[in-house]
Amino acid sequence: MAQEPSAAQKSIGDVAPKLADLTDEVLFGDVWEREGLSPRDRSLVTVTALIALYRSEQLGFHLKLALDNGLSEEELSEAITHLAFYAGWPNAMGAAGQLKAILADTE
Known part of the structure; x- marks a missing residue:
């Protein structure tokens, strides 16, 4: 097959x-x-980097993967909120919008 x-x-x-x-x-x-990092931790690092660098085209894929790798909606939301102060408000707002859309699609 x-x-x-x-x-x-x-x-x-x-x-x-x-x-x-x-x-x-x-x-x-x-x-x-x-072996150095779990898939969950790699997802958190990747999502954080994509948000901080405003690489929104790949962010949706990695937000979905982060959920699949064990990160919760609350953890991703908290990371996005935290990043607003370190990576910029527009980056966080865009990421929050993408997370919202992904969560709506999974319901």
């Missing part, structure tokens, strides 16, 4: 196949699988 294409393959595999392969094999196949 054929394996379903990864999120990277679906997203960019047709225009940047090597980047999609590196995303699957190196980023998620190696870096995310290292």
Whole structure:
């Protein structure tokens, strides 16, 4: 049976196949699988970095992954609120809006 294409393959595999392969094999196949941090902690670090750097295009994917990796709605909300003071109000407001939309889709 054929394996379903990864999120990277679906997203960019047709225009940047090597980047999609590196995303699957190196980023998620190696870096995310290292023992030094749990998937939950890696998700919190990643979401925080994406918010702080205003990388909103990938934030939705990583907010969903953070929920799947065990972070709660309350923990993500608290992280976003905390970041408003360190990474900027607009960044936090945008992240809060994305989290709200994701939570509405999962209900």
